Amino acid sequence: MGPEWVAIIALIALFVVGTVLPINMGALAYVAAWLVGMYSLDMTEKDIVAGVSGDLILTIIGVTYLFAIARDNGTIDLIVRTAVRAVGGRVVLIPWVMFAVTAVLTGVGAVSPAACAIIGPIALGFAGRYGISPLLMGMLVVHGAQAGGFSPISIYGSITNSVMSGAGLPNSEITIFLASLIVNAVLAVILFVVLGGRQLVGVRIDPDDPGLTEADEDLLRGRSSGSSGSSGSSGSSGTSTPTMTDTDRGIRLEQTLTIVAFLGVATVALAFDKNIGFVAITAAVVLSMMAGDKHKDAVKEIAWPTVLLVAGVSTYAFILEEAGSPEFVGNWAAGLGVATLGALVLCYVGGVVSAFASSTALLPVIIPIGLPLIADGGISAGLFVAALAVSSTIVDVSPFSTNGALMLANKPDTIDEQVYYKQILTYSVIVVLVGPLLVWAALVLPSW
Numbered sequence: 001m002g003p004e005w006v007a008i009i010a011l012i013a014l015f016v017v018g019t020v021l022p023i024n025m026g027a028l029a030y031v032a033a034w035l036v037g038m039y040s041l042d043m044t045e046k047d048i049v050a051g052v053s054g055d056l057i058l059t060i061i062g063v064t065y066l067f068a069i070a071r072d073n074g075t076i077d078l079i080v081r082t083a084v085r086a087v088g089g090r091v092v093l094i095p096w097v098m099f100a101v102t103a104v105l106t107g108v109g110a111v112s113p114a115a116c117a118i119i120g121p122i123a124l125g126f127a128g129r130y131g132i133s134p135l136l137m138g139m140l141v142v143h144g145a146q147a148g149g150f151s152p153i154s155i156y157g158s159i160t161n162s163v164m165s166g167a168g169l170p171n172s173e174i175t176i177f178l179a180s181l182i183v184n185a186v187l188a189v190i191l192f193v194v195l196g197g198r199q200l201v202g203v204r205i206d207p208d209d210p211g212l213t214e215a216d217e218d219l220l221r222g223r224s225s226g227s228s229g230s231s232g233s234s235g236s237s238g239t240s241t242p243t244m245t246d247t248d249r250g251i252r253l254e255q256t257l258t259i260v261a262f263l264g265v266a267t268v269a270l271a272f273d274k275n276i277g278f279v280a281i282t283a284a285v286v287l288s289m290m291a292g293d294k295h296k297d298a299v300k301e302i303a304w305p306t307v308l309l310v311a312g313v314s315t316y317a318f319i320l321e322e323a324g325s326p327e328f329v330g331n332w333a334a335g336l337g338v339a340t341l342g343a344l345v346l347c348y349v350g351g352v353v354s355a356f357a358s359s360t361a362l363l364p365v366i367i368p369i370g371l372p373l374i375a376d377g378g379i380s381a382g383l384f385v386a387a388l389a390v391s392s393t394i395v396d397v398s399p400f401s402t403n404g405a406l407m408l409a410n411k412p413d414t415i416d417e418q419v420y421y422k423q424i425l426t427y428s429v430i431v432v433l434v435g436p437l438l439v440w441a442a443l444v445l446p447s448w
Contacts, residue, residue: 007323026312051318058277066284068301075258092200099144107148113402128412136195138407147184172382179386303409347436350392391436398428
């Protein structure tokens with residue numbers, strides 16, 4: 001049995017065990033990577049460990065560290081309440097605001113994980129506070145990122161269009177962009193309906209609810225807080241004159257600095273193309289230094305189980321690539337003799353592999369594999385590449401991918417981590433099993 005089959009069988013085994021037993025799948029993936037790497041691929045342990053995605057791990061650590069501090073000092077609650085005011089208390093609009101903002105960020109060139117890292121924690125904080133399904137809110141953020149992800153000036157779009165140009169295929173920028181936008185928007189609507197979004201229609205939250213602290217009220221209304229017991233000036237009608245305590249000033253200053261840190265992280269990461277993990281952890285350290293011992297325990301709130309999950313799975317994804325499993329299945333699909341069937345298999349290869357690995361790294365690999373189908377099978381190049389691109393990115397809702405892992409890492413405190421993990425895992429399995437088929441049926445079949 002060749003190493004490509006060994007790697008595929010081990011992948012299925014670790015997925016089954018991790019689903020049936022309460023064992024972190026990252027730990028299982030490390031075991032599988034070690035055994036397959038050493039005894040099937042003759043790799044050294046140093047080579048195996050080199051496959052871990054340090055970039056992704058740093059992103060999760062940095063972002064969850066920064067937002068742990070923001071939760072501690074009340075900034076997340078403040079942002080959520082400000083969002084409520086901005087939409088007039090209409091809760092039903094908030095998930096769509098998060099979807100649209102994330103889509104715009106990736107559409108103008110932001111890396112998808114960076115956009116999710118910025119918007120996801122805020123969206124999930126809102127979900128936790130107001131009882132909205134965290135799965136609905138988190139997945140709308142991810143689908144929003146993918147909706148804008150193939151615009152002509154985006155990262156995914158640039159990669160895909162460059163590969164097509166290099167292969168001599170016709171320009172299909174708008175076709176690919178619209179395909180991703182429409183598919184992700186449809187999935188978002190389905191999620192909204194299934195996960196209780198309709199119940200939010202007509203629901204309004206009073207921005208002046210008793211849950212607001214005095215300091216937060218001040219920031220939202222632009223006035224100073226004070227104790228009601230302070231007396232007015234001589235000759236007044238007896239109404240109290242608001243004053244600000246030192247504690248209020250400290251809260252306001254720290255929250256203001258945290259918001260400035262958020263804006264700084266977004267600006268540096270998106271405008272200057274810097275690693276958001278480094279930028280976020282730098283901001284978190286600076287905020288911690290300015291707050292003394294107040295945030296000394298924030299590091300404990302970093303999503304360490306998610307770090308293990310992503311580290312192990314990304315290492316095994318590297319083993320799959322070293323074994324040549326994706327290329328093996330892809331070449332087999334291209335040689336089936338029936339172009340549409342081969343296209344379907346390639347859509348599934350893209351979906352399954354991307355659920356565990358980088359979509360950015362996969363796109364330049366899987367598109368050239370499908371070129372024979374375009375040349376000999378009479379399939380529209382633009383629609384086929386669009387199907388491959390969408391199938392390979394809608395699965396980024398997976399908790400093993402960057403975007404899905406960020407949603408898991410920033411779960412609201414109101415939901416158990418294992419419950420939330422199973423919810424995301426179940427949804428991602430549905431997307432992996434059904435998504436490529438529907439995309440293929442909608443884009444490839446009509447063009448054949």
